[in-house]
Structures are given as structure tokens and as C-alpha cells.
Amino acid sequence: MDFGRISRRHLLQGGAALTLGTALGARGALAAETTIGFIYVGSRDDYGYNQAHAQGAAALKKLPGLKVVEEEKVPETDAVEKTMESMINLDGASLLFPTSFGYYNPHVLKMAQKYPKLRFQHCGGLWTDKDPKNAGSYFGYIDEAQYISGIVAGYSTKSGKLGFVAAKPIPQVLRNINAFTLGAKLANPKATTQVIFTGDWSMPVKEAEATNSLIDQGVDVLTCHVDGPKTMVENAARRGAMVCGYHVNQSPLAPKAYLTGAEWNWEALYPKFVKMIAAGETIPNFYRGGLKDEIVKVSPYGEAVSEEARKHADEVKSKFMSSDFVIFKGPISDNKGKVVIAAGTDRGQKDAELEKMDYLVDGVIGATS
Numbered sequence: 001m002d003f004g005r006i007s008r009r010h011l012l013q014g015g016a017a018l019t020l021g022t023a024l025g026a027r028g029a030l031a032a033e034t035t036i037g038f039i040y041v042g043s044r045d046d047y048g049y050n051q052a053h054a055q056g057a058a059a060l061k062k063l064p065g066l067k068v069v070e071e072e073k074v075p076e077t078d079a080v081e082k083t084m085e086s087m088i089n090l091d092g093a094s095l096l097f098p099t100s101f102g103y104y105n106p107h108v109l110k111m112a113q114k115y116p117k118l119r120f121q122h123c124g125g126l127w128t129d130k131d132p133k134n135a136g137s138y139f140g141y142i143d144e145a146q147y148i149s150g151i152v153a154g155y156s157t158k159s160g161k162l163g164f165v166a167a168k169p170i171p172q173v174l175r176n177i178n179a180f181t182l183g184a185k186l187a188n189p190k191a192t193t194q195v196i197f198t199g200d201w202s203m204p205v206k207e208a209e210a211t212n213s214l215i216d217q218g219v220d221v222l223t224c225h226v227d228g229p230k231t232m233v234e235n236a237a238r239r240g241a242m243v244c245g246y247h248v249n250q251s252p253l254a255p256k257a258y259l260t261g262a263e264w265n266w267e268a269l270y271p272k273f274v275k276m277i278a279a280g281e282t283i284p285n286f287y288r289g290g291l292k293d294e295i296v297k298v299s300p301y302g303e304a305v306s307e308e309a310r311k312h313a314d315e316v317k318s319k320f321m322s323s324d325f326v327i328f329k330g331p332i333s334d335n336k337g338k339v340v341i342a343a344g345t346d347r348g349q350k351d352a353e354l355e356k357m358d359y360l361v362d363g364v365i366g367a368t369s
Helices: 049-061 079-089 101-114 143-156 171-187 204-216 230-238 266-278 307-321 352-356
Strands: 034-039 066-071 093-098 119-123 135-140 161-166 192-197 221-225 242-247 258-264 286-289 296-298 339-341
Touching: 034 049, 034 079, 049 066, 049 242, 049 258, 049 266, 066 079, 079 093, 079 101, 093 101, 101 119, 101 135, 135 266, 143 161, 143 171, 143 221, 143 242, 143 258, 143 296, 143 307, 161 171, 161 204, 171 192, 171 221, 171 307, 171 352, 192 204, 204 221, 204 230, 221 230, 230 242
Parallel strands: 034 066, 034 093, 093 119, 119 135, 135 286, 161 192, 161 221, 221 242, 242 258
Antiparallel strands: 258 296
16 A cells, blocks of 8 residues: 555544644645654664654655654754654654653644644653644553563562662653562562652663662662663673663663563554554544553563563463453552552553552652652
């Protein structure tokens, strides 16, 4: 299928549909190609968040009739508005993927209002029905893969002390820390996770300091939620600790220390989006999915992962794949002793309360403020 020859009807689906609506009158309804823009807050070869999206962009480049333009290292300021303006007015982009969390409000919202016939798909933002209909939010339940990493970490730790290097205490990050910890406690009820927040998505010096501090305190398995896990992975491996990765597979950086990891699968989702558009299908403005939906995946197990750990992790993974497992199942208390999910309450992945998470579960050493 030549995606450059998507009909005007498909382009202007409107409402909740993901559209490639554009000022086609000026360029012709049968343009030679459709231009899609990707914007990254960091380097697209960061072995992390930005590289995961760049792998998705690379998958689109293989499809006929599509042109992909990319801009990296764009801060979460009005700089991203200027980048979007450039992609729209100079490159003719009709679909934009501004991929960093802080781009959404107010920058993506402002551009979506200014260009109502273009489509802005933002990763991680919380689209509501008050937002422009030509904006959309997509994200994955990567806490499923983090939970499995936690199980593996729980089996692999000798000290019972796990470490988590995190950027900011926002709901998506807290959800990952909590899922990782609950998975670890399933495997090892006495396991604890010590978390250090660096304050921003890419702070290599602070990430290195946090990694060393955690290891100095006896942590022997580490993971993270920062844009570029490379710093944590390499520093931890150098000091003899084991690691669980994030965003992409970091095993090439530390083959012997790498246990498993929670990865994004954007190279499957982005082509799926475009094919759905070409078929005239409606994509919800608020789009979510997990392992079963192929939006996230689990890194292959490293050589240090025991058979017992693999078996237990695979059993839980199969339950996720059949939608038969709930991570946040009450009773769950936070690390201050307050019950945050009551006994008998299951908070499934689509539960809006999880999108507002502001606590760390029992077993996590650290504070959200």
C-alpha cells in the first residue's frame, strides 16, 4: 500500500480518529508522500527512551510513500513549538510525534489548536475530552515488563537490596517503581527497593552518583527510569552489580551483568498506527496497551538468570498475555503504612486512578517529595 496516496476521507476522519489531515488543498490530495515528524528531547542513540522512539521512526522509513523527519535534543520549552512549526511549514509534516512527556502541556496543545487539520500524537500525556480532538495520547503499560524485571531481580539479589535510579516522581515513574518492587516481593518477600530521584530525565552525572551511592549501601541489582540508562548500566556493571534495563535492550553494554529489562515496542506500534489510518480505522485519542498489545516487551534473559527465576517470570508473563493478572491488587499499603488500595479492590491497567499515582508502596525506601 502506498501510504502517500491515502484518500482525503482517510486523512480527515476527525473526532476521535487519528488523522493525517493537512492543508492538502495547497499540495494536492494525492501528494507524492506523507511526511511524519519525530521530536526527541535527547540523543536518538542514547540506549534509552529516545532511541526506542527512533527505532519506531526507522520502522516507518521502510514503508512506501512515507517521509520521516527527525529532530533530536529539543528541550521541553517553547523550543519544541518552533521545531513543530518548522516541520509543518518547511517539511510539510501532517502527523507529528513529539515524544517527550513535558512537550504536551502547553506546547503540543497550543500547536494542535493552531493547526486543527494536522495530527499531534504525544507519548505519555493524559489526553482528556477537553483537549483538541486533533491531539492524542499513547503510552504503554510498561509496568507489566517492570513487574517481570522485579521478579527476576528478586531471585537474583544476594543482599535483598534493590536500587532504582529515577528522574521525577510523576505517576508513570512511580507506577514503574511500585510494579518493580511488587514483582521483587513476589519472588523475595524481604526484598526492598531504594529509590533516588535525580530531578530530570537526563542527568548523567547525578545518575552516576546515584548508582554509586546505592551500591555503596549494599544494593546489588539496579534498574532505572531515566531517558538514558547507559550511565547506570555501565557504572553498575563496572562495580560488579547486576542490572535490569529500561526502554531498549542494554545487554550489549553489559552482557554479563544484564538480567532482563522493560522495553518499548514502538517499531511495532508506529507502523500499526499508519496502517490503521490508511485503512480508515479510528484510533482513540487516549491509546494504551501492554505486553498483549505488543506496545511493550521483555528483554531476553541474561546468562546470570536462574532457571527458577525464568520459570516464575514466564508464568507471570503468560498471565499478562492472557489478561489474567492484576499488578495493583489490594490490599496494598504505601511505605508510610497507609492503605492505598483496599483489600478486595483490583486496579486493572485501565483504571484511571493508576494514572494519578502519588505514592511509593511498602518495600520502597524513599520519598516522593
